[in-house]
Structures are given as structure tokens and as C-alpha cells.
Amino acid sequence: MSSATEPRPVAGEEEWRGVAAEEIEELSHQTGLRLQARSRKLLGSLLRPRVGRASLAVAAVVGGNLATLAGPLLIAAAIDRGIPAALDGSASVLAWCVAGYTVCAVLTTFLRWAFLRVSGRVGQDLLLDLRGRIFRHSQRLSVGFHESYTSGKVISRLTSDVDALQDLLEEGLDSLFNAVLSVVGIAVILIWLDAPLASVVVAGFLPAYLIWRWFKRRSMDAYRDTRGSIAKIIVQFVESMNGIRAVQAFRREPRNEQIMTGFNSQFRDANTRALGVMATFVATIRVIGNVSLAIVLAWGAYRVTNGSLELGVLAAFTLYLRRFYDPFDELAMFANSYSSATAALEKISGVLEEKPSVPEPEKPVALPHARGAIRFSGVEFRYPGTSRLVLPAFSLDVPAGQTVALVGATGAGKTTLAKLVARFYDASSGSVQLDGVDVRSLADEDLRRAVVMVTQENFLFSGSVADNIALGRPSATRAEVEAAAAEVGAHEFIAALPDGYDTDVRKRGGRLSAGQRQMVAFARAFLADPAVLVLDEATSSLDVPTERAVQAALETVLADRTAFIIAHRLSTVLIADRVLVLDGGIVVEDGSPAELIGERGRFAALHTAWRDSLA
Numbered sequence: 001m002s003s004a005t006e007p008r009p010v011a012g013e014e015e016w017r018g019v020a021a022e023e024i025e026e027l028s029h030q031t032g033l034r035l036q037a038r039s040r041k042l043l044g045s046l047l048r049p050r051v052g053r054a055s056l057a058v059a060a061v062v063g064g065n066l067a068t069l070a071g072p073l074l075i076a077a078a079i080d081r082g083i084p085a086a087l088d089g090s091a092s093v094l095a096w097c098v099a100g101y102t103v104c105a106v107l108t109t110f111l112r113w114a115f116l117r118v119s120g121r122v123g124q125d126l127l128l129d130l131r132g133r134i135f136r137h138s139q140r141l142s143v144g145f146h147e148s149y150t151s152g153k154v155i156s157r158l159t160s161d162v163d164a165l166q167d168l169l170e171e172g173l174d175s176l177f178n179a180v181l182s183v184v185g186i187a188v189i190l191i192w193l194d195a196p197l198a199s200v201v202v203a204g205f206l207p208a209y210l211i212w213r214w215f216k217r218r219s220m221d222a223y224r225d226t227r228g229s230i231a232k233i234i235v236q237f238v239e240s241m242n243g244i245r246a247v248q249a250f251r252r253e254p255r256n257e258q259i260m261t262g263f264n265s266q267f268r269d270a271n272t273r274a275l276g277v278m279a280t281f282v283a284t285i286r287v288i289g290n291v292s293l294a295i296v297l298a299w300g301a302y303r304v305t306n307g308s309l310e311l312g313v314l315a316a317f318t319l320y321l322r323r324f325y326d327p328f329d330e331l332a333m334f335a336n337s338y339s340s341a342t343a344a345l346e347k348i349s350g351v352l353e354e355k356p357s358v359p360e361p362e363k364p365v366a367l368p369h370a371r372g373a374i375r376f377s378g379v380e381f382r383y384p385g386t387s388r389l390v391l392p393a394f395s396l397d398v399p400a401g402q403t404v405a406l407v408g409a410t411g412a413g414k415t416t417l418a419k420l421v422a423r424f425y426d427a428s429s430g431s432v433q434l435d436g437v438d439v440r441s442l443a444d445e446d447l448r449r450a451v452v453m454v455t456q457e458n459f460l461f462s463g464s465v466a467d468n469i470a471l472g473r474p475s476a477t478r479a480e481v482e483a484a485a486a487e488v489g490a491h492e493f494i495a496a497l498p499d500g501y502d503t504d505v506r507k508r509g510g511r512l513s514a515g516q517r518q519m520v521a522f523a524r525a526f527l528a529d530p531a532v533l534v535l536d537e538a539t540s541s542l543d544v545p546t547e548r549a550v551q552a553a554l555e556t557v558l559a560d561r562t563a564f565i566i567a568h569r570l571s572t573v574l575i576a577d578r579v580l581v582l583d584g585g586i587v588v589e590d591g592s593p594a595e596l597i598g599e600r601g602r603f604a605a606l607h608t609a610w611r612d613s614l615a
Contacts, residue, residue: 042348068108080311131162134351142357143425156234180331200299215277227343227346357426366446370449376396379420380428394413400531409583423447453525453536458524532563569610
């Protein structure tokens with residue numbers, strides 16, 4: 001008896017559910033077709049420059065297969081012609097058959113070697129091209145992409161997904177060529193040898209074709225799951241290792257292991273499904289092949305006894321028939337490699353089709369010597385994928401050479417302004433101008449030379465201290481590097497390192513303290529000599545003595561240079577010519593530090609609180 005609270009079926013509900021399921025299935029099918037078309041387009045662009053050498057590889061494998069297929073025919077000729085002639089005293093026919101078989105064996109070996117050499121080189125060149133494309137394109141993509149698309153996923157595209165394609169090129173294509181040529185060639189020979197017996201083989205084609213279509217569809221779905229699962233594993237591993245200090249400090253290991261176990265289980269299950277599909281396919285093909293062979297042997301033996309079929313022809317036919325179904329195993333292996341590689345190419349092509357959200361202008365305006373005047377003209381901005389307006393109709397003029405401090409609560413829009421100046425993002429509407437030129441019209445090279453940003457967590461690359469300082473000016477001399485370090489007060493601690501400026505900072509600058517890494521970042525920015533310098537909490541990692549040394553350096557370095565300073569430490573803010581207090585993306589106070597302190601407003605309250613904290 002139904003419960004009173006159990007929902008009753010609505011009239012036609014089951015039909016609507018069926019329609020919805022059909023629509024979802026059709027949508028999924030169309031999406032799959034688009035993904036496959038996109039991956040085929042990428043593969044075509046990779047193969048096009050290598051058509052010549054790929055054709056040589058195809059010619060070698062075709063020749064090798066023809067030589068292999070000639071073997072059973074020579075055996076049949078030896079049985080039906082050579083041996084009887086030898087018994088009659090003439091061994092020439094048998095000798096020619098043996099010599100021909102030997103030549104075919106040698107030719108097969110040589111052409112196999114040639115195919116592996118040529119196809120191997122084509123495959124490695126293709127993979128080299130693909131890795132280069134992924135790396136170059138990932139570097140060109142905007143900061144917004146990398147903030148939403150984790151580094152682990154990019155690593156997965158460049159490693160495991162490329163490895164899947166490498167497996168296809170190294171083993172799958174070889175299997176495909178050999179299998180297809182063997183099946184087609186053997187089918188032609190079987191029909192030529194004896195059409196009635198070949199009809200048995202042809203009859204087995206229909207179930208073989210149907211199981212092949214089922215296998216191809218199911219394996220593709222399974223390997224899409226494997227590519228997604230391995231990407232999750234890599235993302236989890238990269239994030240755990242990058243945050244190993246936090247992991248160990250907060251005893252996160254058990255939770256990380258639990259998450260990794262879940263992703264590993266998903267990967268195992270996806271691979272198990274793929275292997276199960278392949279096992280079903282191979283077993284079915286074996287059944288079809290064995291049944292066909294049994295019928296051929298029974299019928300062929302009967303025809304040999306009544307004289308309508310020669311024994312040599314039956315022997316050759318059975319040898320070819322055994323070879324005819326064996327390539328289906330290779331086709332299954334290829335289909336597995338192909339499904340995995342196609343799923344990987346779908347992921348890779350998705351990254352390569354991403355467009356930078358801050359693209360290079362088609363006709364850039366040259367600005368070789370920027371002065372540093374910044375203007376925000378009616379700028380509205382919201383981060384991609386969000387509806388909240390961070391900057392509502394923001395306008396601001398900053399003359400060249402002025403140092404502006406941005407002050408306000410978290411979320412007030414300070415860092416957003418800095419990112420717009422550096423063009424990590426583009427304004428949703430309005431414009432940001434440098435020396436009267438919209439930054440969207442500037443070539444990236446000119447903009448990066450004119451605007452440099454120093455953040456709270458600056459990245460140091462593995463290598464020497466000198467190399468990291470010279471990042472913005474690789475052509476700088478050692479004297480210029482040391483001068484820049486001295487100007488920000490970093491020379492003394494760098495000279496005290498084991499190898500001085502040649503000291504390897506190691507991964508992410510781990511050999512240096514947080515304050516030392518920040519000082520190196522200062523030296524890097526100052527050596528680049530930009531017209532506009534943006535400091536986003538750039539002194540937050542410095543201790544008090546180091547901060548005081550940097551304060552003196554900043555006053556010298558910021559002279560005659562436009563600068564935006566975002567800092568909660570008012571000791572840094574006080575060196576600014578102008579202070580902007582922001583609230584919800586709106587300037588609520590604007591003036592020099594002395595003026596705002598005298599007005600007893602928000603900045604004055606912040607200054608009083610900071611001064612009291614020093615007492």
C-alpha cells in the first residue's frame with residue numbers, strides 16, 4: 001500500500017523522462033562529435049608538415065606486409081607444384097619457392113626496420129611540436145585562465161596526455177597499419193584462392209563489425225573517464241607537494257591520502273572498464289575466428305577428398321585464415337591506444353583553443369619610451385564568471401612621476417586597480433591609459449617594459465641570485481645587477497651567501513628567507529627600470545630593520561617614476577605623494593598623507609591606530 005507522502009506519478013511523466021533522457025544522450029553524442037572533430041583537426045595540423053616522411057613509413061609497412069602475405073602462397077606452390085616436380089626429378093620449382101620465401105623474409109625484416117626508424121622519427125618530431133605548442137600557448141594565456149585552470153591540469157596536459165599520444169604513435173599506428181593491410185590483403189587472397197570457402201569468412205564479418213562498433217564506442221567513453229581521473233590525481237599531487245609545509249603543519253596527510261585514494265579508485269575503475277570492454281571484444285572475435293576455421297577445415301577436407309579442392313590450397317587457406325583473425329587483437333590494442341590518445345587530444349585541444357582574455361592588439365601602437373602617466377576613464381570591472389561589480393565607473397588621473405598609495409579594507413579594489421594597470425585583466429568597460437594610449441592598444445613587449453609589478457609572494461626560479469635579478473633585463477651586466485641590489489639594500493646579504501651572486505636559490509627560492517626573496521624581487525624590478533612600478537603588499541615580508549633599509553631605497557628609486565603602492569604598513573604609505581582611500585571600488589579620500597591626517601577621516605584613524613601600535 002502506498003504511503004500517503006509518496007509522490008504520485010504525473011500523467012505522461014515516464015514519457016517526459018524518456019524524452020529528457022534521449023535529449024541528454026543526443027546532446028552528449030553531439031558534444032562527443034565536436035570533441036573528436038577538434039582533436040582530429042589538431043592531429044591533422046601536427047601531421048601535415050610531416051606528410052612526406054609519413055608516406056615513406058606507409059610505403060615501408062605496405063611493402064613489408066606484401067612480402068609477408070606472399071609466404072603462404074609460396075608454401076602452397078611448393079606443396080602443389082614443387083614437391084610433385086621434385087619427386088619426378090625436377091627440383092627447380094621447389095628451389096624457386098624456397099628462394100622466394102627467403103627473399104620475402106629478408107625483405108620483411110628490412111622494411112620493418114625502415115618503418116620503425118622513419119615512423120619513430122616522425123612520431124618524436126610530432127610530440128616535440130605538440131609539447132612546444134602546449135608550453136608556448138600556456139605561457140601566452142592570461143592570468144585569469146591560470147587562476148581558474150590549475151597548474152596540475154596544465155601539467156597533466158603536458159605529461160600524461162602527451163604520453164597517451166606517444167603510446168599511439170610508437171605502438172598503435174604500427175598495429176593499425178599491419179592489421180588493416182593484413183585483413184584487406186588476406187581477404188583478397190582468400191577470395192582468389194577459393195571463393196566458396198571465402199564466403200564462410202565473409203559471413204563472419206557482420207558479427208565482427210557489430211562487436212567492433214560496440215567496442216569502439218564503449219572504449220572511447222571509458223578512456224575519457226581515465227584522462228579525467230589521471231588529471232585529478234596529478235592536480236592533487238601537485239597541490240599537496242606545493243603546500244607540503246601547510247600539509248605537515250596542520251596534519252593534513254590523512255585527508256590528502258583519503259582524497260588521493262578516491263581519485264586513484266576512479267582511475268582504477270575507469271581502466272578496469274576499458275580492459276573489460278577489450279576483453280569482451282577479443283573473446284568474441286576469437287569465437288568468430290575459431291568457428292570460421294572449424295567450418296573451413298570441415299568443408300575444405302570434404303572437398304579435398306572428392307577432388308574439388310587441392311590440398312595445398314586448403315593448407316594456404318587455413319594459414320591465411322589464422323592470420324586473418326589475429327590482426328583483430330592488434331586492432332583492439334590500437335583501438336585502446338586510439339581511444340586513450342583521442343581522449344587526451346580532446347583535453348589538449350581544449351587548452352590550445354583557449355583564447356587569451358587580454359589578447360595582443362592586431363595593430364599595436366608603439367610606445368618605446370613611456371613617461372608613466374596613468375588614466376582610468378570610466379572603468380567598470382567584474383572578474384570573469386562573477387556578477388559582482390568590483391569597480392563601478394572608476395575614473396582617476398595619475399601624472400607621470402607621482403607615487404600613489406592605495407589604502408582600504410580587504411576587497412576595496414586596491415589589487416584590482418593594480419592588475420588593470422599591469423593589464424593582467426582588461427576593463428569590462430571604459431579604458432586604462434598609459435601616456436594617453438589605451439593599454440589594450442599597446443604591444444605586450446612595450447607594456448611589460450613600461451609597467452612592472454612586485455607582489456607579496458614573488459616567484460624566484462631555480463638558478464643563481466644574479467639570474468633572478470636579471471629576469472627583466474637578461475642583457476644586464478654583473479655590475480648593473482650588483483648596483484640594483486645595492487640600491488635596494490640587498491647587496492650585503494647576497495654577498496654573504498656561500499657563492500655570492502652565483503648562489504643557487506633552489507626551488508621557488510627556498511634557500512632564501514621570505515624577506516630575502518622579497519629584496520631580490522625589488523632588485524629585479526628596479527633593474528628593469530620601468531616607467532610605472534606597482535608594489536602590491538611588497539614590504540609585508542620584511543622585518544623592521546630590513547623595512548627601514550628598503551624605505552630609504554624606495555624614496556631614491558621611486559623618484560621621477562610613477563608608482564602605485566598597496567600596503568597595510570603605513571610606514572610605506574607615508575612616502576607617497578598621494579593617498580587614495582578606497583571603499584567598494586570608490587575613492588572616498590584623496591590627498592597627500594599630511595593632508596588626510598589633518599582631515600581626521602578614515603586615513604587619519606588608520607594612522608592613529610598604526611602609531612599607537614608602535615608605542
